[in-house]
Amino acid sequence: MTPPALSDLASADTPLCRCEEVTAGEVRQAAQQGVRSLDELKTRTRAGQGPCQGRTCGPLAARLMARQTGLKPEDFGSLSVRPPLKPVPLAALAAEALR
16 A cells, blocks of 8 residues: 555646546545545546456545545545456357257
């Protein structure tokens, strides 16, 4: 985990969510506009919707929003994650349906 003070070094263009290309500036702006949960941030910016499901950016976003608002990172909750899914070929589904 990165030291909390590193959040201050992130410029507006610094990528925060690499999966969805959300920047630190977008997260700060969302916090200024009243976003108070990671799930709300996810809806507004797509941060946490990528393949890692916010495992990387979630804690960073919470820390960045906390520094922006004066709240604690834990006040923003945690991200709701979807269960891991694996693409299934349509042929496999069709074969199962024909059984």
